[in-house]
Amino acid sequence: MIKASTFIEEAKAAGFSLYTGVPCSYLKPFINYVIDAPDLDYIGATNEGDAVAIAAGAEIAGRRSVVMFQNSGFGNTVSPLTSLNMIFKIPSLVITTWRGEPGGPADEPQHELMGQITGELFDLMRIPWELFPSEESEVKPVLARAVAHMQKTGTPYGLIMKKDVVAPHALTTRAGNKPQGAINARPAAWQDAALARPTRGEVLAEVQKQAVKPHAVVATTGFTGRALYALSDLENQLYMVGSMGCISSFALGIARAKTDRKVIALDGDGAYLMRMGSAATLGFERPQNLVHVLLDNEVHDSTGAQATVSGTADLSLVAHACGYPQVYRCATIAEFAAQLKQALAGNELTLIHIKTAPGENPNLPRPKVTPVQVAERFRQYLQG
Template sequence: MIQAESFIRVAKDKGFDFYTGVPCSYLTSFINYVIDSPDLQYVGAANEGEAVAIASGAELAGMRSVVMFQNSGFGNAVNPLTSLNQIFKIPILIIVTWRGQPDGAPDEPQHQLMGAITPQLLELMQIPWEYFPTQTADIEPTISRAVAHMTQHQSPYALVMKKGSVESCDLNSLLTVKPPSITPEIPSISEKMSFTRNEMLQAIQAGSHPQDIVLATTGYTGRELYAIEDRENQFYQVGSMGCISSLGLGIALAQPKKQVIVIDGDGAALMRLSALTTIGYERPVNLLHILLDNQRHESTGGQSTVSHSIDFCRIATACGYEKVIVATTPEEVKSLLASPLEKLTFLYVKIKPGIPEKLPRPKITPPEVAQRLRKIIQVAQ
């Protein structure tokens, strides 16, 4: 058994100062110490996949990151780990607890199957792993092996934490309560769909600045943005549907002086709607979350989403977004982007369906997209 401080301070020396995750009783002391540390950053996520995307955004923005969660929630993280981290070559350190360990301490029935397959699942996902250290002397070599792999292969590395690995550590900090202090006026949403996604993306490109970070959700959004004009400050997500706003959150928190523009879709946003609660709590003033809503899964078959039955603006307001705006024309979108952000902003844009003919796929590969974005951020620092 080790002290949380012993591991975290060595990790700090190796460059790990950004943590995010979902609690597990095995991780209590670990998370408590990170939260109490003034020189570390912790973001509590609503689910494990969201945490992976947040950590990945911070890594792209220049911060080595740790994501922590219980193995029973591993399933929530499989999608971004396989189609975001592995595809874009984004290395993060994973600490996953081993509930339901075979021949281990008795545990609740829901942990039985995942406990039996946790190591094999990591191996199937081609994520190298080892046990979380339980002796102080093993901490530095363990972290060094993780860093060496992450540096050489640009992919995740996992530590599997058994019960009783970390000594008890109380939490001394109090959670800062952040209710929406002033409920913004919720704009009315017109039923009219006059413009296409392509027209709105052209307006976003025209209104944004070269130093902004522009992140496009998976599907036709990224492909159309690329086809209009490929730019080094643009990130075209593939896979990991619903994770673009969490990726943007990680970047915005790690780079508070850079404006981050997230271009989301209704289907993607609905898939991980809990991300809005985390973003609304963290409230980075440099994040603009744009939702293009055509009320359908256009890039995956064209079936309708349920967005016609909900109010995204009221949801964003309730989650803590400080500014909520509705735009109906490309000119309104471009005008909004011309002014610097002063608070966390949600921009809702209803669009009509439609795809440009002969829409190309990006010729630049996902690892190249990620690497050039890192360079853009590093040059700007």
């Protein structure tokens, strides 16, 4: 058995300073220590996949990060681990607990199968792993192997934690909602529903016009990223592929790592709905330098224009209810331009929700730059 302080302080010496994840009883001393530490950050995610995206955002912005979760939620991480971390070459240290360990302590029935295949999931995703250290002398070598792998390959490294390998650590810090200013009034209704909706391209053109250096722009997967690229391929832009629904969590990680610049997350209604719990995390964390732009055309445009459910869901009010300090609805490009300018000049987490027309240019190009090239260029931009 080791002390939580032993691993975390050694990890800190190796450069790890941001932790994110979903609690598990096995992880309790670990999470408690990080929350109590004044020089470390812990972001509690609403699901394991969002935690992976948060850590990836922090990593690409220069903060080495750790993701922690129970193995029963391992499945939630498959999308971002395989189509964000592995494709963009973004390393993170991934710690999962081993509930239902074969031959281990008796556990609940829901952990039985996952306990049998936890290591196999890492293997299937081609992420090397080993057991979390249970002796003090093992900590430094384990971290050295993890860091060496991440530096060499740019991909994650896994640790599987058995029960009771970390000694208890009582939490002394009591979390509460951050008093970062009042939430604005209920967002006003759309001014004129009869107005012709602006196109995706018109909205993205306005974003490019205003998102000048040192601002950073990350675009959700599908037509949004491709359309942004088609307008102009810029060094401050990252086009997500896969990892649907993870863009706001990814942006949160960047915003926490780079507090000196604005981060604009370009989201879509289908993606937003897929991982809507991330709105609660953002509303709690309230990064003052993040502007969340929601382009809502009520369809999955890139897969054949099948309807989403956003036509009967008020996504602005979701963000408002989750604690976003500023939430705005825009019906026209002029309104959008004004609200974006205000958000970029301000100091509060903001959602700008704009209804857009469905449809896209059938000849919309795909980026000629690879995800790895985009990520490296974006990483260098953020360090500049």
